[in-house]
Every structure is written in C-alpha cells, then in structure tokens.
Amino acid sequence: MTLARLVTEGRVQAGVDLSGLTTYRLGGPAAFLLDAATSDDLIAVAAVLAEETREVLVLGRGSNLVISEAGFDGLAIRLGPEFGGIELDAGARVTVGGIVPLPQVARTATAAGRRGLEFLIGVPGSAGGGVRQNAGCFGTEMVDVLESAVVFDLLTGKTAAVDAFALDMTYRHTSVTATDVVLSATFQAGEGDPAPGLELIREHTRWRRLYQPGGTLNAGSVFKNPPGDSAGRIIDSLGLKGLRIGGAEVSAKHANFFVAMPGTEPSHVYLLVKKVAAIVGSETGIQLEPEIQFVGHFENAEK
Template sequence: MNSVLVAVIERLMDDVGDKIAVDVPMGALTTYRVGGRAAAMVVVDDHETLSAVAAAVAGTGIPVMTLGRGSNMLVADRGFDGLVIHLAGDYAAINVVDETIVIAGAAAKLPVVARTTAGYGLTGFEWAVGVPGSIGGAVRMNAGGHGADTKDALLDADVVDFAAGERRIVPAEELQLSYRHSALRTDELVVGCRLSLSPGDERKGKAEMAEIVQWRRDNQPGGQNAGSVFTNPDGESAGRLIDTAGGKGLRVGTAEVSAKHANFIQADEGGTAADVLRVMIEARTLVEFAHGVVLQPETHLVGFTDDEVPWPS
C-alpha cells in the first residue's frame, strides 16, 4: 500500500468514521465468491459521505473501484490495492416522477427497478428482472438481455469524476453506450440515473417478467458464477461457440465451464480466481482454434496484471 493511499484512508477514517474499513475480503462481496482482499472499502450511503470521499480522492491518482452487487467481476487472489466504493442507503432509492420518468440510485437492484416500474404500469425495463446487478453497473456496461439494454431507456447519468473531484449530469449520448460498453473511466462513479419508460399494462408486465425469470432458471446455472463470461460476437452466441469447440464442462482446478450454459463459469466453494481466469483463457483459446473467432470478455477483471491476462484491459 503506497503512502498516498494510506493518507487517503487515514483522512477518510477521520471524515466518515466506521463507514470505511481496511483489509476487506472481496470474495464474499462478489457472486464468484473468490478473490483476495481490498486495501480499503468505504460505504457511501448519503450525500455527505459521497462529498467527503470525492474530496479525499480527488487528484490523488489512487486506484478506485466501484462495487455494486459484485455480479460481473472477478477479483484476483492477491486482491485490490486501492479504495473500493460501495454505494448503499440513499443511493438505492427508486422514484417515479412525471408519470414515465424514473430516478434510480446507482445501488438500486435491477430486479427491484424492473418490478417497481412494472408496478407503476410502466414498460421497457422488464428485461432486467433476472439480472443480478445494480442500475449503476448496468449504466456502466450498458447491461441488457432479451432483446433490450440499458441504453434504450437511459436519459442521463449522475456521475462523480474522482480525478477532478466534480459531479455532473451526463446525457446518455455522451456515455457512448454500445454493446456491453460505455465511455466511463474506472475513476468515474455513477451514483444515479434517469430512465424514460412507456405507459404499459401492469398485468402484462408481470407476466413477461415471470416468463423471463423462468427462462433464466431453465437455461442458466446457479451457484458461484458472474453471468456471461464473454460478449456475443455479431450474429453469434458465445455459449454456442464454446460448446461446439468442446469447451462445455472444461475444468481447471476449482473452476469449470457450466454444463448448463457454456458462457458461464462456475467456481467451487473455496476456489481461486486464478482457476476461473485459467478457464476463461482456455475456453477463449478453444473457440479461436475451432472457429477463428476471438471472444471478448464481459467479466470485469480486478487486480490482475497485464502478464496474466492475454487481452487488453
């Protein structure tokens, strides 16, 4: 831990008290349930805490990482030598205004946003009912499913730039959202967003969500995984490519490609992030050799070195 990071942590201990902890196990905070420890984590649950964190971090250049529900990341066994920012409290609020405009805090769970908006008779966000993430993460990666994605409904995002110590509302078009991608940097934190939905039928919305939940139960594995490992190439399915390349059931140590869906990797209880990464690499290599297609990762890797990861970070 470098001296600048130590100074930031000490300042935050003075400013936010027990909302910051050091040497935090990350495995229990992610859906893979593997990985090492973070140097520190601060729980940001109100405006005052957010302001204190922004002031302490601004201009320091320390590594900063946002943690939502940990459903799309793999943390290295060595951990993360930086500050983890975990939104909660006020930042989990969901409010419907002007009949079809939804204001959601970044910590709001996607299934809760989907069910809440459907309960107001709004349509356009039913797809999110089966996605185990938060709305902040959905904005950052333009999450989606079942023929829709976050971009379709997003008006703007409330973003804190930790490099500059500034907070501003960023219109959706400035985020440059594309398939599972945005222009947001790692030191930019989404703290909320506005969605524009359409009037719909509450009963139809609930029926559609029930079908989505059932489809996911039937077609995707449970257990310790982080959802889709690779993005789908144009006109193709990453899962099908891995399956037909012979990757389904591929195991390395404590991790394996799911027998239920080949674009999911499952980690054993007490497993390692190194094994999960190795399975990712081997599955990707199988597909390249069999089909000539280079799969791109959807899972966010944290704490790994460039030497360990054979694709641009």
C-alpha cells in the same frame, strides 16, 4: 485530507475482505474500502485522490467481477442506502438509485404500469453497474431505455447529470470510466396494463431457470457476444461444457456461464477464461472478449 485520516475517522476501512461483495464469493482483501453514506464521503475521497495516487474500484453488486487471491491494492468504493430508492416520475419516467438491483427495478416499475423495463429482470447487477456497462438481456440494452444518469467524478469531485446520448453507449460499453460513480439513473418507460408486463417477467424468469445455472456461484455472462453470434453457442459447439480447471467449470446449462464449485480460487476462473478463449480462437478464428472484469494481479496464475 489524507486516506490515513479518513481511516482514523472511521469513514474508510483498511484491509477489508472483498469476497463477500461479489457473486463469485471469491478474492482477497481491498487495501481500503469506503462505504459512502452520503455524497460528502465521495467528495472527501475525491479530495484525497487529488493528493494521493490510488487505483479505484467502484463496487455495485459485484456481479461481473473476479478479484485475485491477493486482493486489490487500492480503494474500493461502495454506495450506501442513500443511493437506493425508486421514484416513479411524471411522463412514465423511472428514477432509481445507483445501488438498486435491476431485477427490483423491473418488478417495481412493471407493477406500477411502467412498461419496457421488464428485460431488467435478467440483469443481475445494480443500476449504476448496468449503466456503466450498458448491460442488457433478452434483446434489449440500457441504451434503449436510459434517459440520463447522475455521475460523480472522483477525479474532479464534481457531480453532473449526463444525458444518455452523451455516454457513447455501444454494446457492453459506455464512456463511464473507472473513476466515475453512477449515483442514479432515469429511465424512459412506457405506460400500460401491468398484467402483460408481469407475465413477461414470469416468462423471462422461467427461461432463466431452465437455461442458466441458477443457484450456483457465477458472474453471469463471461464473454461478450461476437457480432452476429452467441459466445455460448460457440463454446457449446466445441464441446466445452463441463471443462474444468480447479474448481471453475463451464456450466452444463449455459456455456457462457462459468460456475465456481467448492475449492475454487480466482486464478482457476482466470485460467479457464484464458483456456476457453484460446480454444475458440484456435478452432474458429473468433477472438472472444471477456465481459467480466478481472481485478488485481493474475500474472502468477499461469506460472
């Protein structure tokens, strides 16, 4: 099995624009894209990767990605509808497919009387991406509610159910690698009256509308929070709201959100992230670490 054969069979597409698959709506094409309709598609690609060396990019909702103008010279993988769906299991467990948006998990589970997942309303990514990153919001992270995940390893072609404690989950980090695909996740929720949970979701939503730049092109939090502090507070304290490179701008609403205005190029976002990090480092000694992922080559951006 070769990648060229999968292209001929129509299972893999060549030269596919990725900009529409990210929340920034930026970036160039992927050399190849697999829309995995079933696990068989993933198994076929794993067989190819055993013979051909290819960089892999697993796409969720594209909510923490900046793809370069030149694109991605590898194989991008996106899960199809088979990997959607939400199941309300016995014992207040909630099992969701890897492509399910986390805000949808929050609403569905809470309306069914499953409590403790309300915070997911503030996480813009998919369940698979959220597990990989140990995403969180409003003081709660995936590690606090995740029981297990089903993960497909593209290097071995094997699927395994992995308990949360085996995922080495720390702040915005897990042992899920770039060649792992999270097919589903099971959360351990509590049980209770839906009404207070739904009200909490409404409160979280109101807060986000007030303090985050909704209705703009952005990728969520740009930097991880340093221990005991907030990246947004630090950036704001240095008067960097409104700082702009090209079309990329530090949001006036939340300093840890960088918005893409008309005319933005991926390199503008990259340079703005580098500049803000450099200013913060110079002024405070704090080395901010990006939470968003840069994909492709950005070396020429600084020339």
